[in-house]
Amino acid sequence: MLALERAIKPEDLSVGGFLAVLGEDQSLKPALFSFPSRHHPLLYSSKYTITFRHPTGLHPTLQISIPRSSLSEPPPRAPPDSKCSLHTYLTLPSSLFADKYQLSTTDPLFLQSHNLLSLRAIAGETDLEAPDWVTDRWGSSLLLELATPLSRPSRKHKTTYVNGNHNDDNDDYDEDDWQITIPLHLRYLHPSPSGYRNISVPWPVVFWACAPEDGGEGETAGGGKTMGINPFDRVGLGWDGLFAPGTLFYQLHPDTAASATGVDAHALVEQRGLMVEKIQVPVLKIGDGGGLSEDVHSIETVTLIVVCFGFLWVFRSLGEVVKKSGLGREGERRDLKGREKRE
Template structure:
């Protein structure tokens, strides 16, 4: 099992490396204010037998839980999804064929595929309020413990009760499963990381963001160590192109009153400034809609109607979407929607865009009233990668450190 623990702090929150204590197979640090990411990598041989058999017919499986609590992102942890439980699954063979373990996908929706020769992907979403009363981290912890067998792995999962997000990922190309836990920036009064099993490889980094040399790069510096191998933290500095960046604009959401059966979601955006130094960037909104609310793709075909809502085009909507069925008769989880917005000329003035939606009939109640909700959308600028960044090497370590990795070229600016 391989473990990688990364702390990333703002430059003003740096610590004296002399305060980092390394004792044989344990590292300790105190008074650290930083975001934290723990990643555990497990080989197929380290997984339970029944899970290995199930994954034998899986090409890719990605599960992410995101807390509904508000938090501030910090590079390189800028990628965001709507709060709740997201599942993306791609089988090796077509669902329903002999040998396909995950054949009961009645609640999943299809994902578009660029290659018709490849098996279709599937998507599932569950709102945070629909998860177990004990809380989503506990629910995902139960899933994660089905993957973990060692004490050290389960100990790491138990620490995730206050996490901002938890990811479970499997890829047949590497035949490895990864559990990634992320905590947004907070004060860590005392942190102790131990190598609980002599066969484990535990890597730890305490890093800070530096001023980037190129617009799409992230420059980081700090200290890296491998428990059991390093006698003291090794200084390092590296840069890499990152797909996800922060944008200064803020977004608010509300429904225009009265809502009725045809609610309109209004996005209030604090400015229309595109990412600095980039041309041709497009502003998009991605909505994850529970089955009680749905879009009508035919409404997005009228260019004049779209212009009146400050929208440009519909780029994706889950198909099929039943336009008539009540919520309580549906088996699908819901639908997703990707729409390009039409911001006014660049300025610091606030503006709005409106996305038309529709409400399904809900299950009748004795009071005559029912409520529903949808998670906050992701709003982001999407920019094409330029040739210079596309050829830039990833994660070049310097100053005695190693390669800590990067994300590749391209850019999305999260609003």
């Protein structure tokens, strides 16, 4: 039986409790051991929720809500003299994508309106025009640095609090949650008889990244101390590989019980507790009848007729021009007629 204990070093995790070997020990023995870890949980009060603004339309907006009290200062266990910044890592299905050119902007008005700082990394399906049925991979992922409200004047340690882009006009930090919005875009999906389709979007991860002030050269934690070896750690398997060595991560907790975006009341009940948002998006409405605009064969036939008519109209217009003025330039035609007369 083990539980988390307060560690002596900021980069360590300590586990304490009682151990016993079944069949050998007659009683439990106290145990306490520590090991370095790059990932640390914050207090359970540091939570965030996820919603999609309605109606979602063709450009869904993902909204992250975080209590201001969770962002008033950097993680209390962060190493001294380290730089901490708030990030989110999104994993999007192929039906959704983020515009890397839009999020890479340096326009302060756009960034402040969404409480974003910058796009740090993006990978996967980033084609802005491709429909969903021609994408080869599962989707895309992106790392964003987020803006935070102004920190309180008092701090418990010397951790540097970075994120200079703030959109806060008052000093009441606890009145409303801090809202971060991420504009997304819907790819063209297959038609459906109802005109809508449901897609599932996994929750993003929200965390503090605290890097050493020296830039993270080598496996050093804050304060320039060399990190020990964690036998349970695997480097480069996830988004932590996008940061400098020695960076420590402090995770906020997803509050799935307080956030659900479903298509009906029954789906809302089932969705609570899951780190997946199910949203309803519009698609082309095509049924088994019910009108010319809803029958796929009728649409294909009408499209073919319109295209053929357009080609015939273009050829007819060109023929009238040639018939009226002939081929070639007017000067060239006069020279040709003059040579024919001399011959």
